[in-house]
Amino acid sequence: MLLKIEDLHTNYGAIHALKGVALEVNEGEIVCLIGSNGAGKTTLVNSIMGIVKPAAGKIIFDGRDISRVPTYSMTKAGIGISPEGREVFPELSVEENLRIGAFVVREQRQIKESRERVYELFPRLRERRQQQAGTLSGGEQQMLAVGRALMSNPRLILLDEPSLGLAPNFVEMIFAMIRKINAQGVTVLLIEQNANMALQVSSRAYVLENGIVSMSGKASEIAGNPLVKKAYLGMA
Amino acid sequence: MLLQQIFNGLALGMGYALIAVGYSLVFGILRLVNFSHGSVYAFGAEIAMVFIVSMRLGIIPGILLSMLFTGILGILIDKAALEPLRKKGSPPIASLITTIGISNIVTNLLIIFLGSEKRNFPNFFGHSGIHLLGGTVSMTQIMMCVISVILMLILVFIVFRTKIGLAMRASQQNAKAARMMGIDVNFVIRFTFFLAGVSAALAGVLIAGYYEIVYPNMGFMAGLKAFSAAVLGGIGSLPGAILGGLIIGNAESMAVMFLGSTYRDSVAFIILILVLILRPNGLFGRKGITKV
Numbered sequence: 001m002l003l004k005i006e007d008l009h010t011n012y013g014a015i016h017a018l019k020g021v022a023l024e025v026n027e028g029e030i031v032c033l034i035g036s037n038g039a040g041k042t043t044l045v046n047s048i049m050g051i052v053k054p055a056a057g058k059i060i061f062d063g064r065d066i067s068r069v070p071t072y073s074m075t076k077a078g079i080g081i082s083p084e085g086r087e088v089f090p091e092l093s094v095e096e097n098l099r100i101g102a103f104v105v106r107e108q109r110q111i112k113e114s115r116e117r118v119y120e121l122f123p124r125l126r127e128r129r130q131q132q133a134g135t136l137s138g139g140e141q142q143m144l145a146v147g148r149a150l151m152s153n154p155r156l157i158l159l160d161e162p163s164l165g166l167a168p169n170f171v172e173m174i175f176a177m178i179r180k181i182n183a184q185g186v187t188v189l190l191i192e193q194n195a196n197m198a199l200q201v202s203s204r205a206y207v208l209e210n211g212i213v214s215m216s217g218k219a220s221e222i223a224g225n226p227l228v229k230k231a232y233l234g235m236a
Numbered sequence: 237m238l239l240q241q242i243f244n245g246l247a248l249g250m251g252y253a254l255i256a257v258g259y260s261l262v263f264g265i266l267r268l269v270n271f272s273h274g275s276v277y278a279f280g281a282e283i284a285m286v287f288i289v290s291m292r293l294g295i296i297p298g299i300l301l302s303m304l305f306t307g308i309l310g311i312l313i314d315k316a317a318l319e320p321l322r323k324k325g326s327p328p329i330a331s332l333i334t335t336i337g338i339s340n341i342v343t344n345l346l347i348i349f350l351g352s353e354k355r356n357f358p359n360f361f362g363h364s365g366i367h368l369l370g371g372t373v374s375m376t377q378i379m380m381c382v383i384s385v386i387l388m389l390i391l392v393f394i395v396f397r398t399k400i401g402l403a404m405r406a407s408q409q410n411a412k413a414a415r416m417m418g419i420d421v422n423f424v425i426r427f428t429f430f431l432a433g434v435s436a437a438l439a440g441v442l443i444a445g446y447y448e449i450v451y452p453n454m455g456f457m458a459g460l461k462a463f464s465a466a467v468l469g470g471i472g473s474l475p476g477a478i479l480g481g482l483i484i485g486n487a488e489s490m491a492v493m494f495l496g497s498t499y500r501d502s503v504a505f506i507i508l509i510l511v512l513i514l515r516p517n518g519l520f521g522r523k524g525i526t527k528v
Contacts, residue, residue, distance in 0.1 A: 075418035087413040089406050104418040
């Protein structure tokens, strides 16, 4: 097991945002976490990344409890992230953004290889490599955010709302990329509001509701669940 | 005569630019006006005096040691006073007031250990000069410009061409994302304070050498003028700080010529007020630093 979260409680100001979340991600999987706005998805991501400190519980990555590890050590531990809202560095070029993604990598050769890999996944980024990231379209910025996360050769990649605010053709493309990245051996934890697409690419799924996991199982089974259909897939 | 004042202004302006760079670097990353910076500059000049005159370590080793120690002072200020405030998530005004407090602490420590009186600072480069276009440029002025330009080039190289510089720029634009990418932002901030301290110390040595005088309060006025220079250039911008320093230095020497030396200290603040009214982002400032 690559990531194991046990009985995680996190407070967000005065709000008890996560109330005992348990979640597991096995090596090689695509796992998705779906839930509506305010269910605690982002708090869970922030807890994994050490941006907020959990009040109780454990986050075990690769056999080691990382719940008290500072944020900047996560890439070194092997976790890459494409954060919600993309958060690319607007005044740095595409290439510089990618260089930052490989900040913890020491070997120049490895950085070059990773960059080639990202440019092969997203040829658009190669075309725009000297351009300031802030001038890219939303979809291109999302590609950059995912590419940047891959630069450190992570074992696990967290994708926080990668489809948010994107045009439909970009959404299709991003999800196709997720499959491709996973096929290259990267484990994926996908956090999505777009439950429909997320359930299609994932092998397993968790439904987060009011700070607890209300449902979990095979993605196909979750997608077939009448409650999920009604609440998240917009089907009667 | 006019040309002479331009030479004077350029040399002085280079000194201000070196101090202004420190305001800009720290502001860029913390969005904080570090009002202790003037006292850091005075500290640099004072301990250079200790190394060179009292301990007789030689001019160049003395200056280098002073730069090193002043850089470390910058780190200590951040580590002891500002980092704890960031950790607690205190409002920005708390940090601002803290820097004013630190300024007083540093100045008073200098008074306690070195005395409050003005003392003669050695002139390193002699009084010889070159006659140029009807004016005289002293060796001191030439060296002030040369040394300042070298340090500026080093700073520009660090910020735009090295890995730590890339980390500085990334942290300026989005500290949270920088952390998620593996950058220890607190280390980057300490490094920034170190660079600011190093440049301030060099400015202190050069300006003290220029006026041949050193005293613990010397950072007060120079610090405020350099702050005006940083605002004029667009605070947070490295080229802006350099240009701002040169303009303020020249404006000051022009004021001496046309208005008399009584007004020399006021002109920087007149510029500051005008900039704040007419062009709050400064010459190179970005409009409303936004985070995408």
